[in-house]
Amino acid sequence: MSEKRVILSLDITDEPSALRLAEQLEGEIFAIKIGLASIIVNGGKYIRDMSSYAKVICDFKSADIPKTNAQIAQKALEYNAWGIIVQAFTGKDAIKASVDVSDRLKVFSLVSMTHEGASYFIDKHVEEMAKISIEAGVYGIVAPGNRPETLAKVRKLVGEKKIISPGIGVQGGDPITAIKNGSDYVIIGRTIYESKDPLGTVKEINRAISAVIR
Amino acid sequence: MSEKRVILSLDITDEPSALRLAEQLEGEIFAIKIGLASIIVNGGKYIRDMSSYAKVICDFKSADIPKTNAQIAQKALEYNAWGIIVQAFTGKDAIKASVDVSDRLKVFSLVSMTHEGASYFIDKHVEEMAKISIEAGVYGIVAPGNRPETLAKVRKLVGEKKIISPGIGVQGGDPITAIKNGSDYVIIGRTIYESKDPLGTVKEINRAISAVIR
Numbered sequence: 001m002s003e004k005r006v007i008l009s010l011d012i013t014d015e016p017s018a019l020r021l022a023e024q025l026e027g028e029i030f031a032i033k034i035g036l037a038s039i040i041v042n043g044g045k046y047i048r049d050m051s052s053y054a055k056v057i058c059d060f061k062s063a064d065i066p067k068t069n070a071q072i073a074q075k076a077l078e079y080n081a082w083g084i085i086v087q088a089f090t091g092k093d094a095i096k097a098s099v100d101v102s103d104r105l106k107v108f109s110l111v112s113m114t115h116e117g118a119s120y121f122i123d124k125h126v127e128e129m130a131k132i133s134i135e136a137g138v139y140g141i142v143a144p145g146n147r148p149e150t151l152a153k154v155r156k157l158v159g160e161k162k163i164i165s166p167g168i169g170v171q172g173g174d175p176i177t178a179i180k181n182g183s184d185y186v187i188i189g190r191t192i193y194e195s196k197d198p199l200g201t202v203k204e205i206n207r208a209i210s211a212v213i214r
Numbered sequence: 215m216s217e218k219r220v221i222l223s224l225d226i227t228d229e230p231s232a233l234r235l236a237e238q239l240e241g242e243i244f245a246i247k248i249g250l251a252s253i254i255v256n257g258g259k260y261i262r263d264m265s266s267y268a269k270v271i272c273d274f275k276s277a278d279i280p281k282t283n284a285q286i287a288q289k290a291l292e293y294n295a296w297g298i299i300v301q302a303f304t305g306k307d308a309i310k311a312s313v314d315v316s317d318r319l320k321v322f323s324l325v326s327m328t329h330e331g332a333s334y335f336i337d338k339h340v341e342e343m344a345k346i347s348i349e350a351g352v353y354g355i356v357a358p359g360n361r362p363e364t365l366a367k368v369r370k371l372v373g374e375k376k377i378i379s380p381g382i383g384v385q386g387g388d389p390i391t392a393i394k395n396g397s398d399y400v401i402i403g404r405t406i407y408e409s410k411d412p413l414g415t416v417k418e419i420n421r422a423i424s425a426v427i428r
Binding site: 011013035036037039040041042043044047060061062063064065066068071072074075076079087089090091092093094095113114115116117118119120121122125128129132 | 225227249250251253254255256257258261274275276277278279280282285286288289290293301303304305306307308309327328329330331332333334335336339342343346
């Protein structure tokens with residue numbers, strides 16, 4: 001069985017529903033990405049509970065000073081997070097502070113985003129942000145699955161680093177195009193959890209991806 | 215009695231200690247600023263518990279797509295936050311999504327930071343970020359209390375908007391210089407909560423500020 005390439009973006013805050021879904025998809029997804037809203041509602045134990053079923057990536061988009069970024073990463077790790085997403089625009093020291101917390105926590109650095117507002121500042125610094133992310137020692141990079149050209153550019157910039165990509169499904173991207181343009185893992189939310197048959201949907205995506213990565 | 219000008223930055227995650235401090239300082243501070251690490255450890259109820267003693271500003275530095283920024287702001291409000299801090303870097307739509315959640319939630323937009331890494335990208339866009347923050351309808355702005363020139367520049371850019379300033383005390387800034395350069399409220403953490411007499415320390419700062427804002 002090949003490694004799974006789908007990261008479930010679990011943007012629902014009701015823990016019982018989230019846990020049922022996680023249990024149902026166990027073994028068919030690479031990881032579960034959870035956000036800050038779920039933590040406000042459920043506290044850090046939400047991370048630990050989810051980690052029974054899959055690796056958990058905390059999508060906090062940490063964008064704080066180094067000391068605080070480190071504190072956030074440390075707490076995520078204590079609750080059994082596997083990975084954490086941080087913003088690159090707060091600079092190399094802020095990224096590195098998260099990386100330095102522990103080898104056991106994979107840090108993914110965000111160098112591009114999928115919304116309109118990214119055009120103000122973020123789009124102007126993609127290359128520099130990729131560069132300082134590598135220098136800071138991140139495990140992986142977040143780059144948009146619904147912007148194939150940007151994604152392909154980031155792939156060239158970051159060598160063998162793992163790339164995870166949001167913007168798939170309801171947001172317009174498709175997993176095959178993303179994988180072909182350099183994603184290692186595609187982040188999919190509503191397409192899965194709003195499906196009448198989440199497990200069937202994931203299995204179908206897995207089969208489609210397997211056919212192209214062979 | 216004049217309005218208090220100190221915002222307590224409560225970066226400790228132990229809720230009983232935090233609550234004791236909040237109770238002790240009730241009436242002597244303008245607000246309490248809390249961070250993500252405390253929420254991971256204690257959940258959103260930490261916001262509600264603290265709000266018994268002072269206005270609570272959630273310093274999440276939200277830096278997500280509009281939909282997710284809105285979801286985070288909504289949850290903060292549900293747990294009785296008075297304000298929330300968002301990054302301006304993610305663009306006008308992302309800021310506005312937080313503003314649009316409710317008139318009852320004050321949004322403060324971050325246009326400058328106090329750490330070294332701010333020199334990579336953030337320092338290059340202070341003016342534009344101030345501009346789009348105003349356009350997005352924020353209640354206030356976050357600008358560094360330990361960088362008087364930047365602070366004075368931001369004050370000119372944002373007119374009558376409220377400015378709250380970190381970087382005071384252990385981080386090098388002093389409250390009087392910050393107020394003189396345009397801060398409405400100074401954010402102070404360790405100087406207060408690591409003091410042997412937190413209440414005395416706050417009262418002393420309040421007296422010093424009163425003397426200059428008369």
